[in-house]
């Protein structure tokens with residue numbers, strides 16, 4: 001009996017220390033939340049992640065509803081808003097109020113009327129059900145604590161046929177900057193988690209030097 005208990009304890013310690021997952025299967029130890037103090041870094045031009053090239057591959061149409069989940073400084077929010085046009089809507093969602101305050105100032109300055117700022121929760125972007133044509137998650141997935149719960153809520157928020165786009169730092173591609181390899185989430189894990197949530201794999205693009213670019217549909 002005692003031997004069995006010791007074996008269980010050893011297995012649990014091994015799991016926690018070496019697999020990067022917590023005891024609660026839905027959680028993992030993610031990278032640190034990106035600090036609002038580093039917003040200038042998010043705003044600097046990314047020749048390694050060209051927003052125009054990304055937008056061109058999203059199949060977003062005028063009038064669409066799109067969510068920029070983990071919007072940060074809004075680097076992608078503004079091009080998304082251009083893409084959906086005045087009849088469309090972009091939700092700029094984040095869990096850090098300082099990020100949203102920064103985006104609000106930007107939106108005010110640019111006098112954009114088709115962006116709605118949303119303070120979400122770690123597991124729930126708090127968006128209306130069945131409302132989105134596209135959920136766009138860039139450079140954020142490796143910071144997410146409960147990916148399956150978040151994906152489940154995004155699934156609920158998408159219309160049938162809506163798309164989930166995940167762009168994130170690929171641990172297999174060496175880069176001179178970006179989050180440490182040990183907190184990056186492999187593309188295969190993202191695919192597995194999205195399929196587990198109920199999404200279907202649709203497309204991937206491989207033009208970015210440091211990132212994967214995966215698209216799923218509901």
Ligand SMILES: C[S@@+](CC[C@H](N)C(=O)[O-])C[C@H]1O[C@@H](n2cnc3c(N)ncnc32)[C@H](O)[C@@H]1O
Nearest residue numbers: 034070071072075094095096122138139140143
């Ligand atoms: C590295 S920044 C990327 C910002 C932006 N997507 C970009 O590419 O410039 C990651 C952002 O994701 C946000 N974030 C982390 N976990 C999140 C979650 N579970 N839901 C929504 N936002 C989250 C952080 O607050 C941070 O602003």
